[in-house]
Amino acid sequence: MTLITLENRGGKTFEVNSKRPILETLRDQGVDLPFGCKYGGCITCAAKLISGKVDQKRQVALNNRQINDGYIILCVARPLTDITIKIGVESHDSLYRNPFLDPLEPHELKADIARSKEDE
Template structure:
């Protein structure tokens, strides 16, 4: 709440432009799957489609605990009433009445033309891993599936013998080690690199690796093509040898 508590009219704020890959793509039909606060970006997409009068062939499955936990429930129900092509299902684990359930393969198997739907998936990591496996098993092409993480996947702690390395970032050069991530080591030297989440999710700390070897765990903000091109995330990347970044 820092902005709400401290920012005043007349203050200036330096920001980056919007970024990320979890954006609405033009498509004839959509499937949205969310759990908990994972519905937040999906709500924006649904509202955009409503504004554009494109709620024509859309399925939304949202998983949460109770009816009271459904964000914007009245708004979504109203949109479903006004647009016959907008189909929503709330999957409750702790409903006020009856037995609770969670997302299952059966929920997905009955979606018509599933294999042709541009699909957006957002929620806890374990939830998304299971949903992704089911979707691919049902024949959804991976290229039609987009995921948004709000927590970084677990990364195992790998022990290694401490080794000194030389780190060069643009015009800065300093001695570091093979234990800490590049962002932390740069900050310890007074070098300010861009960052936001420090969890490999936002992509704000992307750097280009010119030379050297690094340990770069899988992270949502880095695509396979970027990894192949030598793009690294300073907040998640540990140098294993002398490295040069630009």
């Protein structure tokens, strides 16, 4: 069993099965979390990873800047260690940026785009 601590919910801790997506396993335990597609594509369920590690290979919603800022996609992410996260829209403070005022650098694009740029 793995522990998930919700930093912005009074540090409440949940025991979860690390083989199941975090969104599913927390919702089963009564945590109210926003979600949309449930396949890692829409970004609605994004949360901020404060500590620990997750496997979120299946996500396609985040660009590299958002990943470097600590965002994880709860509907596909599975914890690899005990983790502490910040959930809900209040964790989205640096998720969206104005692309005209603060454009992404090539290395901050989504991984597949960044790769194809490197290949040029």
